[in-house]
Amino acid sequence: MPDRQIFTADLNDAGLFDAGIPQDVFSGMRATRGLVWTPIGAAGDGFWSVGRFADIVAVSRDPETFSSAAGHIQIYSIDDDALQARASMIDMDPPDHSRLRRLVNPGFIPKNIRDYVPIVRDRVSLLLDDIIEQGGADWVTALAKPIPIGIICDMLGVPEEDHDYMIELTDYLVAGTSARPLDPTAYGNTTPLRLLPFNSPAAHGLTEYARALGEKRRADPRDDMVSKLVTAEIDGQRMSDEEYCNFFRLLIFAGNETTRSAMSNLVIQMARFPEQFARLKQQPELIPSAVEEVVRFASPILYFRRTATRDTVLSGTQIKKGEKVVMWYCSGNFDEQQFENPQQFRVDRPKTVHVGYGGGGVHTCLGSGLARLELKVLLEEILKRDMQFTITETPEYVHSNFVNGIEHLHVKLS
């Protein structure tokens, strides 16, 4: 493979992201012509990295060439049986993907999520007032974790007393992306880890939980999403238990980890750019654009991978059928070609499409409306209380090259 530009940094190393997005690495990537290659091991495995905004959009919008179903959506390879066992909506292409989306779409439309405004406001207010009373907190534990999980659990119908268990399981799920060894028997797991999503035994725990809740709701349906999922039919067929459990796991993970990371990032940006946020007091109409800027800076999902279904050319680089193509959203969101002064945080940035919810196309984040709503209400309530944050310890990032999560963020109020 003589013509492949081997990239200087090892993007497969989660340690590269231990202090947040390595901006220098990605600006180097964007400045390199064509796509760059990161080899994995010696057997010829590796992946193409797509770092420029326009290229990410091109890959996202072309599921026929860049498939989510033909291989795994994370960098590491998995066997076909594992792919099969863990498949959820995000591991599918249209039309399979569209059929499943149809099942959950109603829960996320503006008309239905607007009911959550007062609920989010209530929950946020309680937690913010606690933080004020204590003069500071670990923002992640005190607010960024409980808010999004609370809302997605409400939507799904997971009772309040189980919210902490859901947090624990999703944390342990993400730990599976870190390449650190996990206890294969945790949560009573007996399935080989290679067959489990994120190679984590927490996936087993989530599946078991989903199964039990599903059975309860099938016997006694309520007005919640689990009741709908276990009774819904797609093209005249009920979802299999496995499909439903995978769906549940995806929704719990996606509705939780990502918004949590954006909420933590909000506070990091508030501490870095207090004058920007002070402006919002006078100009609350800028709050929605501030929320977009927070998500751009957060880039909660660092990348998604696709697999080429045919030989093709992108940005002048030849891609062979079967090769891995990785879209680095955390790079596209700082592309100088798309954003003026991309490293500058501006609450009044003119409306510019970013890839914080994906690069467009059918896999665009289903919960983006909900995330925007949660972040907007949180920001409004912070401003209402005139809260100013000082970060007292270096933020501790999740050891992962897949999510831009923050484990701990100690703040005090000034």
Next chain:
Amino acid sequence: MQNHNKAALIDFLVTKIVCESENIRSFYLRPVRGECPEYTPGEYLVFELTDSNGKKIKREYSISNGSKQQLRITIKREDPPLQSPDLPAGVMSEYFHQQLQVGDSLIAYGPVGKFKLQSSARPVVLLGGGVGQTPLLAMAHALAEQGTRATTFIHACENGAVHALGAEITALKQSFKLLRSYVCYANPRSCDRLGSDYQSSGFISKEILQSLLVLDDYEFYLCGPGPFMQAMYNHLQQLGVDDGRIFYEFFGPATLLKKAAATVEAVKLPVPTTAADDSQPGTDSASPLITFSRSGFAVPWDPEFENLLEFAEEQDLMPDFSCRAGTCDTCKTKILQGQVSYPDEPMALPEEGYALICCAIPKGSISIDL
């Protein structure tokens, strides 16, 4: 009045409670800090309460009048149904009626709502059933202040015992000469006086409307319970009123005002007055009509919606979508008649005759394959 972020909570103080009828009271609310938020007549405030089971309940109450200093909401006590006295009374209305006192504080958010008095020069007909008249009262006050648009206030309720704020309309007529009113009691009591307390008994018929309204290009505002709304809507259709001239809000659970198949022709009859092109500069022209052809109904477009997808969802339709940003083509829908435009250009426009409804708005009336 203050510019106010509508999603934010406002702390209010209850300054006055007025008994308007047997089961209706008005509550005057003054913000604890600053002036009242700006509101458009028709908008409501949202109140929240935790019931005895710890369940959060939320109710919207229309603003029935307001000033910079205070807003008024008017609430009917929702008793248990007569045939099932064991059922609980309305928790929120019970709270307002039984517990709330002058000097108490209350939190609400808003004002919000899509049912608003339009700015135009057309004559106005306000058609209210029961306590559904509350947003219409705010509209009547605003129209009186403006003083330029002929206004007909039509109110239907059970009888004089529950007729609220009749005197307020009578008083308003003294200062606003273009205001007329008409009251219809379903079951008048013996002490209710025909001709002064009410003008007719029973229900408001098409003939009553016809006799009250000389040929003109009216805007109609409807608010009341479902059966009242459907009946009024049917009358207006049969009188040939264009859908674009009818604005409505349900009091209680909302449903769709559906056209009966037999009456579709009736709405197609031209409105015997000024067309949209004749509207004065600076006034709104009529809302375009969105016909959902496969579903068999049509609704006037509401420009508060960002796109046709959201608007269709509001009507309980569920078109396929994925990205909601014009990048995936999932929501591509056939346009059977009319044209759309794109305030935010999608990444690629669909072929002729189709629209990406997640980012399209109508350019005039349209018919779409939904």
